[in-house]
Amino acid sequence: MAEAFKFELVSPERLLVSEQVESVVIPGAEGEMTVMAHHAPVMTTIKPGVVTVKTAAGGEERYVVFGGFADIVPAGCTLLAESAVAVKDVDRADLARRIQEAKEDATDAKDDEARSKAEQFLSQLTTLEGAILPA
Amino acid sequence: MPSLKDLRNRIASVKATQKITKAMQMVAAAKLRRAQEAAEAARPYSERMGSVLANITQAIGGGGDAPALMTGTGKDDVHLLVVCTAERGLCGGFNSQIARLARDHIRKLLADGKQVKIICVGKKGFDILRRDYASLIIDRVDLREVKTLGFVNADAIAKKVIHLFNEGGFDICTLFYSQFKSVISQIPTAQQIIPAGVASAQAEVTDGGNAVYEYEPEPGEILSDLIPRNISVQVFRALLENAAGEMGAKMSAMDNATRNAGEMINKLSITYNRQRQAQITKELIEIISGAEAL
Numbered sequence: 001m002a003e004a005f006k007f008e009l010v011s012p013e014r015l016l017v018s019e020q021v022e023s024v025v026i027p028g029a030e031g032e033m034t035v036m037a038h039h040a041p042v043m044t045t046i047k048p049g050v051v052t053v054k055t056a057a058g059g060e061e062r063y064v065v066f067g068g069f070a071d072i073v074p075a076g077c078t079l080l081a082e083s084a085v086a087v088k089d090v091d092r093a094d095l096a097r098r099i100q101e102a103k104e105d106a107t108d109a110k111d112d113e114a115r116s117k118a119e120q121f122l123s124q125l126t127t128l129e130g131a132i133l134p135a
Numbered sequence: 136m137p138s139l140k141d142l143r144n145r146i147a148s149v150k151a152t153q154k155i156t157k158a159m160q161m162v163a164a165a166k167l168r169r170a171q172e173a174a175e176a177a178r179p180y181s182e183r184m185g186s187v188l189a190n191i192t193q194a195i196g197g198g199g200d201a202p203a204l205m206t207g208t209g210k211d212d213v214h215l216l217v218v219c220t221a222e223r224g225l226c227g228g229f230n231s232q233i234a235r236l237a238r239d240h241i242r243k244l245l246a247d248g249k250q251v252k253i254i255c256v257g258k259k260g261f262d263i264l265r266r267d268y269a270s271l272i273i274d275r276v277d278l279r280e281v282k283t284l285g286f287v288n289a290d291a292i293a294k295k296v297i298h299l300f301n302e303g304g305f306d307i308c309t310l311f312y313s314q315f316k317s318v319i320s321q322i323p324t325a326q327q328i329i330p331a332g333v334a335s336a337q338a339e340v341t342d343g344g345n346a347v348y349e350y351e352p353e354p355g356e357i358l359s360d361l362i363p364r365n366i367s368v369q370v371f372r373a374l375l376e377n378a379a380g381e382m383g384a385k386m387s388a389m390d391n392a393t394r395n396a397g398e399m400i401n402k403l404s405i406t407y408n409r410q411r412q413a414q415i416t417k418e419l420i421e422i423i424s425g426a427e428a429l
């Protein structure tokens with residue numbers, strides 16, 4: 001039984017999660033990472049992906065987040081997501097719309113830097129779509 | 136002197152008006168509660184954002200790699216004013232208060248020989264400012280269709296502003312909105328969002344604050360990602376406060392209207408009763424004097 005710590009998932013609209021958890025898997029910008037109690041202080045941006053929360057009570061919850069950043073201190077972890085929804089509530093149409101927008105961004109990009117950024121974002125979104133759509 | 140029938144009609148129409156204002160007041164009260172809840176739900180995010188921002192700025196120490204959105208262009212020639220008002224009227228002095236603050240600000244800037252650009256959010260502010268400064272308004276955002284204010288709405292506005300900034304469209308951006316204090320008081324406020332004052336990062340560093348953070352990616356990179364987001368959050372907060380303020384103002388305005396209608400009904404009823412009594416007395420006198428003459 002791992003030690004529990006405080007995890008908060010906040011989106012601009014509301015506070016989604018605020019509870020004691022065992023571990024959280026965060027889709028960091030430079031790779032996924034699992035956060036447990038007494039983690040070294042880290043601040044990282046996150047990419048679109050799935051956050052997996054293992055609660056102290058033993059349950060497991062999954063949330064889809066679209067970008068944001070995480071603030072990790074030994075005592076807890078705060079995830080500020082641009083928008084976040086529980087996996088079971090994900091709106092397919094919304095996801096499809098975001099992908100469509102990302103595609104448009106990629107084709108409209110003026111310079112190489114912007115294009116590679118847009119394409120990266122697009123690939124993250126499609127990976128995400130693959131990850132949450134039940135096979 | 137109006138006839139009895141006229142009076143009756145008057146009373147009926149005032150009563151109908153009173154019913155409408157009463158209903159509007161109750162609707163506003165319900166909406167106010169929802170708007171307040173939304174504003175409250177959004178608070179944790181902006182608070183955390185503030186403390187994270189404080190952490191990072193501390194880490195960077197105001198070094199040279201702070202993004203331009205934060206340090207500004209170093210000039211202060213062109214000002215952009217984002218004026219947020221309500222979409223609808225009938226809410227007392229709510230809209231005109233914000234517009235007045237904005238207008239005073241514009242007048243001062245123009246007197247100083249600065250260039251001013253305006254983005255109007257909400258129809259009412261646009262209508263008011265259009266009268267004097269139509270040539271300065273470069274854009275307007277219509278939120279009329281929006282049922283529930285979402286972060287996307289604020290994000291769209293913030294993106295517009297940031298895009299304009301990156302094109303060198305302005306040097307300083309100020310946000311005008313109404314701060315929700317209570318149902319009866321909303322304070323029109325001007326808040327500078329670009330360059331983002333480090334003063335906004337006043338929040339106390341959270342627990343374990345003096346620990347040395349690791350940054351992934353580099354602090355500068357995080358910051359350049361964070362600042363635009365922070366602007367969106369500020370705009371979002373302004374919109375939410377505005378929504379709550381509008382409903383509060385509407386509620387008290389409609390409450391006043393209902394009370395006025397009640398007073399009017401009282402006065403009219405008294406006149407009506409008096410006149411009716413006068414007529415009865417007159418008829419009685421006629422009958423009695425007729426009987427005496429026999």
